[in-house]
Amino acid sequence: MNAPQPEQRSIRITRGQIGQTGLLIGGTSMIGLVLALLWQGVSTLTITLLATTITGLATWALALPREFRSLLTGRQARQSTLAILSTLILLAIVVATYVIVLRANIIADMTVDERFTLSEQSQSILRAAALSNREIEIRAFYTPQNIDQREIDDQYFQLYEAGSDGRVRIRYVDPQAEPGLAAPYTDALAQGIYVFMGYVNDDGNLTSVLPVAMSGRQEEDISQALAILLASGQFTVYFERSLETLDPLNTQQQGMSTIRRLMEQNGIIVQPLELAVLATSNEQIPRNAAALVIARPRRQLETAEIAILANYLQRGGALFIAGDAFLSDDLFMGNDSAFNEFMWENYGLRLTEAIIVDPASSGETQLDILSAQVFTNNAIGANLNLPEQPDTGVVFHIARAIEVDDTPPVQNGRVIMSSPSAWGERNWTRLFQQNDYSFEEDIDVAGPLTSLAWAFDEDTGAKIVLVGDGEFLTNGRVQSPQGNSIVFMDSIGWMTGFTEEVRFEPRGFTTTPLLFVGGQQLDVIAFITLILMPGTMLVISTGIWLRRMRT
């Protein structure tokens, strides 16, 4: 309608455009400046933004002086300038509102199970943490690639920060940007663990670091780790070293470093102890020994050594004894040995000289004793032989049967037994030298036989766990199956009181898995949702279209 005059057709950028661009840049920079000031205080960013603000606004004022003046006098400026200005003001208001509401931290937990509200137990753990005078840090590693996961996890971490009045802090590290900080955690990171918890040193590093596996039950994982952290260092477990026992420092197949690492990961301090040395220097087992582990000793105990143990137990100590079968004259806890008798008299437990052979065992050989029967009503056996989880069974390789006094002087009980068709082979020579064994009526003992048992003296508080096999604690076998390490850790937990201290009771969720829905019901649902409803829409659509075609 309006043919442009020839002189308007130039591609020259008008003053108006320059001015308005300046206004746009200046106004947006101003908003960014305010935000940056709120966030960071004075910094290079804020100074840069200040510069762009001034430049932009100055450009606008110089290019469109009339409008700049009219802004001051209140008269009407050009339409588009006004539009840009008012849009920027609206943007500023929106952004300011956002920041204010963000700071106010208004959050509503909509879940029926209140998954974002900490349970009573978590809260008491947090109160304990708040009382401690050591800073606790949750250090979590996220790269720019998984910022969304970080934002989700942050919803849980925030709860802990708030609930502990800041005693528990969360720190995010980008392993790509700060490889130095990530270095100590490389192995764990490779295995998919990216959250860690520990006490903060003066130099900012973490000690007593625990990994936190973020499974679907975040509160459980974090609170459990926190509880362990708070308890760490409170429990010291000693490992006997002078009886040619398994070595917790040895990382080979026959070593016991895996067990040691498991304990340290749970905040338990592991220390060596030599009964022989204590005996000669007439010392006792240290007072801080929450438990003593004698793993697969190869000689008998001396009288003095037994006395030390007796004294320890009298004080309420706890002993984990893993005996084993050797073809030897100096068999530990042999039939008539002093220590065997000591154990029988005081606690109703003793090792026999019968090796358990279980034909019903599905292990490699009949000497590989599976935990055929487990008493799960106690702390030691509670997590063994879980249904649908074969890895929670226990396997002993060449185990001695334990005799349990059914009228004991103190409380005792069995935990793991063989199947009824097992027997105890007494002819060790034939077994070890010719790998041959068979049930002999008068000599061998008929099953079922016990391979792991416990005892508890109510008066003294002494606890004993006796196992007929030691090899299950070696690096090569302790985690195949997982049950081997489970039964050891649960035993330690029971003996030391560690489990009581740190066990986090997971709370029940009301949202259950989907109930079983029959195939027919599924069909009905599919029909309604996939055919009936969309179909109705399609029919209506076609109907309208047809009617339109006709008119």
Added chain:
Amino acid sequence: MRATWLVFRRELGQYFTSPLAYLIAAGFLLLTGVTFNNDLAFSIGYRPVEPALIPNQLATVMILFAPLLTMRLLAEEQREGTLELLLTSPITDTAIVLGKFLSAWTYYSILLALTLIYQIILVQIAFPDLGHTAGAYIGIWLYGGAALAVGILFSALTENQILSAFLATTTLLLLYFGDGLGQIVASAELAQIIFNLTLRGHFIPSFAIGLVRGEDIVYFAGIITLCLFIAIQIVNSRRWR
């Protein structure tokens, strides 16, 4: 207000008599239905159905559907010449844009209500976390409003409906998947800022997991307000061209 209501009523009526709108409804139901039935099959006896399942899916679906629902709202008026009549009637430009937006949002709300059929079914056969689902629906309702507002903005910009839908879809893709940009960025802090500018960033760590956060509501309301405001400015600018 009176004019807003009149425009709203007419536009809503257009939705109910438009074959395209019913096609979109059918598509909506079909897509969400497939997801629902699938998840149902995999969850039986094993795990609870994900409470935010449908809203999560709708977050991506709306990127295409919002422009489709809004592309004609202003572009058509411009092309048919009725915008000129509207602008010479004694009504404000705000009433025009607001009325149209509210009609689109209402139609969307109706579609959302239709998807509640899945929750009704679930309640018969399980114990779903209705609170979590309610939160997710509030979120996707606001989210949808924001997407529709973006759609209206581009509908105001051009009289070509296809171009409008294309531009709106692109913008929404950027707003939704913008955090992909953040993944390329070197700094985790910058990536977090970018994430918090995206639509996803205000849905995934909150509504999708069962939380309702104040700042997310402000974010979506802010987008709606800004887009509508700019759309009004654009409509107004027609008077100056």
Added chain:
Amino acid sequence: MIEVKNLVKRYGGFIAVNHISFDAHPGEIVGLLGPNGAGKTTTMRILTGYMPPTSGEVKVAGFDVLNDSMAARQRVGYLPERVPLYPDMSVEAYVLYWARLRRTPNARQRTQQVLEQFNLLDRRKKLVRSLSKGLRQRLGLAQAIVHDPPVLILDEPTIGIDPKQVVEVREVIRNLKTQRTILFSSHILSEVEQLCDRVVILDKGRVVGAGTREILSQQLQAEVKFYVAVNADVEHVHQLLLELPGVINVSSEGPGFVITAADETIRQHIMSAITINQLDLLELRPIDTRLEDIFMQRVES
């Protein structure tokens, strides 16, 4: 009532309307005439409140279109050049919608009235998309007057419809003028001649002529035209006519000549010349100064 004083409209550097002034009063039909790009549509858009003037005073029904835009828009009925339609609405719903938007009291009743007035009542349930062009024009007019505005502004209302319907539309417009002020634009001169009481001629954003036809023709440099046919040698007559006093132009047309002269006295001169030369007069008649001539003259100068 339309009052335009010194209206200027500028788009960036381009001036679309350059200081025009004119009036229109109730009971009048004023025609806005001019070639494409003269500024007719721009002026109309300013009057209807679509766009604001750059400067000048524009009042419709007593209300300033800039300061009292809503009040002004309320009192204007507008039919743009392209009839605006909602294809998927029914005829009745369409008119009712506009009635309501413009705060028409008793909107439903009024809609029925208007539909009846334009003979659309029997088609009121049909979709707008199914109407012929002529019916659409009527529909457009219907929405323009449904709210009973004192001012009607019609932009090229008879463009693109067939001749029979054009006649109808013109009739309708004529009937509408009681107590209303009607401004319509056209570039069909004959139409403007037929319908308008007054004419405003625009060219390149300026008023180049305004007033009734009579006044306009008086403003022309007092030209009269006669048609003369004489039964004699053509060359001889031509020469004869050229020598008459006050002659401006002689051009042959058909068997005779069109002689343009300064005033009416040329008639006597022609009669005298014929008598003196004893010529056989076949025809002598005046030619009415047509709007076309006025237009062409104004626009070209």
